[in-house]
Amino acid sequence: xxPEQFGYSAPTSLQEAFSLLQELGEDAKILAGGHSLIPMMxxxxxxxxxxxxxxxxPGLAYIREEGNTLKIGALTREVDLEESTLIHDKYxxxxxxxxxxxxxxxxxxxxxxxxxxxxxxxxDHPAVMIALRAVVEISGAGGSRxxxxxxxxxxxxxxxxxxxxxxxEIRISRPQSKxxxxxxxxxxxxxxxxxAGVAIALGMDDKGICTYAGIGLTNVNATPMRAERSEAALxxxxxxxxxxxxxxxxxxxDCQPSSDLRGDEEYKRHQ
Amino acid sequence: xxxxxxxxxxxxxGHSMKRKEDARxxxxxxxxxxxxxxxxxxxxxxxxxxxxxxxIKNIDASKALAIPAx
Amino acid sequence: xxxxxxIKLNGTDHSVEVEPRKLLVHLIREDLSMTGxxxxxxxxxxxxxxxxxxxxxxxxxxxxxxxxxxKEITTVEGLATAGGLHPLQEGFKENHGLQCGFCxxxxxxxxxxxxxxxxxxxxxxxxxxxxxxxxxxxxYNNIVKAIQYAxxxxxxxxxxxxxxxxx
Numbered sequence: 110x111x112p113e114q115f116g117y118s119a120p121t122s123l124q125e126a127f128s129l130l131q132e133l134g135e136d137a138k139i140l141a142g143g144h145s146l147i148p149m150m151x152x153x154x155x156x157x158x159x160x161x162x163x164x165x166x167p168g169l170a171y172i173r174e175e176g177n178t179l180k181i182g183a184l185t186r187e188v189d190l191e192e193s194t195l196i197h198d199k200y201x202x203x204x205x206x207x208x209x210x211x212x213x214x215x216x217x218x219x220x221x222x223x224x225x226x227x228x229x230x231x232x233d234h235p236a237v238m239i240a241l242r243a244v245v246e247i248s249g250a251g252g253s254r255x256x257x258x259x260x261x262x263x264x265x266x267x268x269x270x271x272x273x274x275x276x277x278e279i280r281i282s283r284p285q286s287k288x289x290x291x292x293x294x295x296x297x298x299x300x301x302x303x304x305a306g307v308a309i310a311l312g313m314d315d316k317g318i319c320t321y322a323g324i325g326l327t328n329v330n331a332t333p334m335r336a337e338r339s340e341a342a343l344x345x346x347x348x349x350x351x352x353x354x355x356x357x358x359x360x361x362x363d364c365q366p367s368s369d370l371r372g373d374e375e376y377k378r379h380q
Numbered sequence: 381x382x383x384x385x386x387x388x389x390x391x392x393x394g395h396s397m398k399r400k401e402d403a404r405x406x407x408x409x410x411x412x413x414x415x416x417x418x419x420x421x422x423x424x425x426x427x428x429x430x431x432x433x434x435x436i437k438n439i440d441a442s443k444a445l446a447i448p449a450x
Numbered sequence: 451x452x453x454x455x456x457i458k459l460n461g462t463d464h465s466v467e468v469e470p471r472k473l474l475v476h477l478i479r480e481d482l483s484m485t486g487x488x489x490x491x492x493x494x495x496x497x498x499x500x501x502x503x504x505x506x507x508x509x510x511x512x513x514x515x516x517x518x519x520x521k522e523i524t525t526v527e528g529l530a531t532a533g534g535l536h537p538l539q540e541g542f543k544e545n546h547g548l549q550c551g552f553c554x555x556x557x558x559x560x561x562x563x564x565x566x567x568x569x570x571x572x573x574x575x576x577x578x579x580x581x582x583x584x585x586x587x588x589x590y591n592n593i594v595k596a597i598q599y600a601x602x603x604x605x606x607x608x609x610x611x612x613x614x615x616x617x
Contacts (some may be wrong), residue, residue: 111476114471116451117453117470164493164517188506212581213560213580214507215512215582217507366495381581396546398543402543406548407527407557408484408486408555410485410486414485414489
């Protein structure tokens with residue numbers, strides 16, 4: 110399958126990319142890892158007039174900690190997350206999620222920024238971002254702004270990124286308390302989208318009382334979803350079975366899955 | 381179970397046979413149908429009828445003909 | 451619309467004019483006539499089109515040729531050297547790691563990167579490592595054995611037996 114014709118530019122600086130975006134307007138699409146966009150273009154589900162390939166712009170791929178904040182460049186590949194010792198030691202939730210995304214070849218190219226900016230509730234990282242209460246940096250010709258993850262996803266394939274802007278960085282502030290995180294998804298086979306997925310981050314104080322709860326759900330709503338009532342059900346408890354069961358029940362009541370080939374609504378709620 | 385195996389020198393029973401065709405497959409010379417290129421070769425796509433047992437009254441190929449051949 | 455790109459394919463430099471929409475796999479198979487890289491599913495699932503781009507395994511049906519500008523590409527044709535077959539090629543041959551052979555080039559190319567990063571993988575690491583490559587006839591047991599054989603050979607370790615197992 111061959112995509113519809115399109116123009117192509119590979120700018121070597123962000124400024125150059127911004128001016129191209131402004132010049133070309135809505136018909137231009139950013140090409141990062143391309144492993145969601147190119148399949149869509151081959152199936153002619155997407156027919157951008159022009160692609161702006163940001164892979165030749167230096168300085169967009171990095172993983173570093175500044176004080177209590179983890180900063181990840183938007184062009185960081187899934188494989189780099191998987192192989193990072195910093196991520197391994199402190200943010201294993203990314204390893205959980207990255208390992209479940211597609212397959213090794215796709216993870217060699219797919220980027221964290223692309224996974225989020227695509228705005229697809231079936232992708233895995235959005236739920237992780239919700240659990241970790243990430244802040245994303247969006248840059249344009251006029252400078253950069255930050256958006257909390259809860260204000261980022263507007264609808265199906267729609268995000269807070271405006272015309273002329275590029276998602277450039279993901280920031281995560283680590284809670285001070287004892288902190289743990291994990292991601293789990295039910296999938297039919299390796300590489301499939303989630304039937305349902307859940308990202309959880311929990312913080313506890315010295316007495317074992319839950320002080321931080323972040324729960325994001327994958328593919329059970331039109332947008333990546335925060336399980337607010339479930340989070341509230343955990344905070345202030347010692348995370349006993351009763352609190353966890355209540356949180357799980359809230360999550361299953363509050364999600365809005367649609368029935369599809371991966372299972373009907375009832376089945377997905379049960380996950 | 382009785383293990384039936386001839387000696388190494390004789391081979392055959394209980395021994396694996398090396399395949400003759402593997403050499404080209406593992407070097408990328410499989411020569412599958414799609415690998416064959418002949419001079420003047422054209423590509424074809426079959427458009428099947430959307431209705432069973434319907435009568436074909438005419439075929440409008442104008443859209444297909446409008447696509448530049450390459 | 452066409453742009454000229456420069457790529458190195460299996461050690462040879464090429465300068466080719468491409469339309470931006472041309473996929474890398476079509477450039478390799480059609481323009482450069484290396485047909486060892488196959489198109490299986492054409493939807494990023496099967497891995498038959500796997501090639502190395504600057505050492506990273508990639509599904510070439512999901513990469514634009516123009517994205518490979520300035521890169522070094524390795525396909526199955528680039529595995530063997532003057533000294534003979536690559537240990538992976540030998541492993542697949544010795545362990546009956548193929549039948550129809552369609553998935554084999556992608557499988558071997560993927561395994562090159564896998565063994566490069568992890569020279570002595572466990573069986574489950576191998577299975578996880580080739581989870582983006584589908585085989586529809588041989589089954590994965592002999593493919594795993596083939597990769598274990600290549601791993602042993604490349605490390606200079608004792609080669610595992612290639613005799614069939616009695617059950």
